[in-house]
Amino acid sequence: MQLEKQVIQDMNSDALSAHQRKYNYISGEIANAAKVVEKLEAFNIAIPSWALGTGGTRFGRFSGGGEPRSLEEKIEDVGLIHALNRSSNSISLHIPWDIPDNASSIKFLASQLGLHFDAVNSNTFQDQKDQALSYKFGSLHHVDKAVRRQAVEHNIEVIKYGVELGSKALSVWLADGSNFPGQLNFRGAFQNTFESLQEIYDALPDDWKVWIEYKPFEPNFYSTTIGDWGQSYLLANKLGQKASTLVDLGHHLPNTNIEQIVSLLLMEGKLAGFHFNDSKYGDDDLTVGSINPYQLFLIFNELVEGMDARGLDHATGIGWMIDASHNVKDPIEDLLQSVEAIKIAYAQALLIDQAELKAAQQNNDVAKAQEILQQAYRTDVRPLLAEARLRAGGAIDPIAAFRKLSVRDELVKERGLKTVATGL
Numbered sequence: 001m002q003l004e005k006q007v008i009q010d011m012n013s014d015a016l017s018a019h020q021r022k023y024n025y026i027s028g029e030i031a032n033a034a035k036v037v038e039k040l041e042a043f044n045i046a047i048p049s050w051a052l053g054t055g056g057t058r059f060g061r062f063s064g065g066g067e068p069r070s071l072e073e074k075i076e077d078v079g080l081i082h083a084l085n086r087s088s089n090s091i092s093l094h095i096p097w098d099i100p101d102n103a104s105s106i107k108f109l110a111s112q113l114g115l116h117f118d119a120v121n122s123n124t125f126q127d128q129k130d131q132a133l134s135y136k137f138g139s140l141h142h143v144d145k146a147v148r149r150q151a152v153e154h155n156i157e158v159i160k161y162g163v164e165l166g167s168k169a170l171s172v173w174l175a176d177g178s179n180f181p182g183q184l185n186f187r188g189a190f191q192n193t194f195e196s197l198q199e200i201y202d203a204l205p206d207d208w209k210v211w212i213e214y215k216p217f218e219p220n221f222y223s224t225t226i227g228d229w230g231q232s233y234l235l236a237n238k239l240g241q242k243a244s245t246l247v248d249l250g251h252h253l254p255n256t257n258i259e260q261i262v263s264l265l266l267m268e269g270k271l272a273g274f275h276f277n278d279s280k281y282g283d284d285d286l287t288v289g290s291i292n293p294y295q296l297f298l299i300f301n302e303l304v305e306g307m308d309a310r311g312l313d314h315a316t317g318i319g320w321m322i323d324a325s326h327n328v329k330d331p332i333e334d335l336l337q338s339v340e341a342i343k344i345a346y347a348q349a350l351l352i353d354q355a356e357l358k359a360a361q362q363n364n365d366v367a368k369a370q371e372i373l374q375q376a377y378r379t380d381v382r383p384l385l386a387e388a389r390l391r392a393g394g395a396i397d398p399i400a401a402f403r404k405l406s407v408r409d410e411l412v413k414e415r416g417l418k419t420v421a422t423g424l
């Protein structure tokens with residue numbers, strides 16, 4: 001299924017006058033509305049191929065209807081999201097869940113929908129059917145060199161798929177760790193991980209990057225071998241220029257000051273990008289902005305300020321990607337909500353008068369600094385987002401359009417009620 005521009009435009013006509021009223025109001029209230037809309041138009045967030053089906057937990061999975069049955073159908077779903085919000089122009093593939101059998105036809109399909117391929121993701125946290133050696137006790141950190149070799153080769157194979165599709169980065173998340181004290185020699189595990197990553201690093205094409213993710217616990221519950229941003233940063237530094245640290249918002253212990261981590265990684269030129277999601281307890285993979293939108297806004301404040309300080313383009317300077325799992329909501333609606341939340345936080349951060357904030361910081365005017373941030377956070381920027389979408393040919397209200405056009409019903413008709421997408 002594809003959504004033609006005309007269909008979306010017709011949808012918009014009902015909502016147009018209400019939108020104009022709201023947009024005119026906010027344009028009068030803030031100084032830089034036109035600039036913000038321009039930046040919002042340029043800002044895209046990649047959709048992961050594994051988020052288009054209903055996710056499960058270790059207790060079960062309740063699939064919805066019309067889930068994509070193939071990589072082609074996943075790309076079509078991202079095409080639908082992008083047609084509605086004009087902010088999701090790339091897809092991040094997970095290998096081996098989504099191996100492109102015919103790269104040129106996959107690339108052609110994507111480009112027809114205005115999409116390209118973002119970072120490719122390797123998987124050494126599961127054993128695959130025909131796999132010779134098991135990752136039960138880890139992959140890149142494994143005590144057995146043969147297992148490490150197999151995991152390194154898998155990563156190099158993922159790079160090859162990525163090259164065929166025009167990706168420019170490999171994203172590595174390891175489940176490696178230990179469940180019990182004494183199980184691992186920490187130094188040995190870290191050293192093995194480093195040496196394995198070095199082999200992967202050496203296989204990167206010149207214009208490629210490797211993004212190293214960290215996570216404090218799960219699936220291992222005593223230690224993880226890349227447990228926090230310091231350990232990832234250490235590896236990235238030792239590896240070299242092409243390696244940097246990927247921040248997954250859910251990969252922190254409760255109450256961690258993520259915005260401070262982001263600020264320092266950015267300062268050091270080692271912030272690869274994001275896996276956006278939200279959480280209340282652990283790696284909950286909930287819809288972005290559903291639990292703690294203020295934290296997301298504070299992160300974007302650091303990003304905007306830090307990227308401007310380094311002269312980075314907001315849209316392309318680092319990687320923007322969602323990594324969430326939708327257990328109870330329609331995945332497409334959930335992803336539309338996530339993209340909206342990210343762009344709201346970004347737009348609010350763009351409203352902050354950074355010069356005024358710096359002056360307040362210089363004067364130790366704490367109350368004023370708080371006022372400046374909260375003034376931006378409490379501004380309803382949604383009409384700015386809608387305006388950016390409208391100008392780009394998207395829907396004023398993407399979820400309303402998705403529902404009015406009965407997109408899911410159409411997908412169920414096409415694909416059937418009992419389809420299960422590959423992934424967790």
Ligand SMILES: [Mn+2]
Binds near residue numbers: 173248275323
């Ligand atoms: Mn992630």
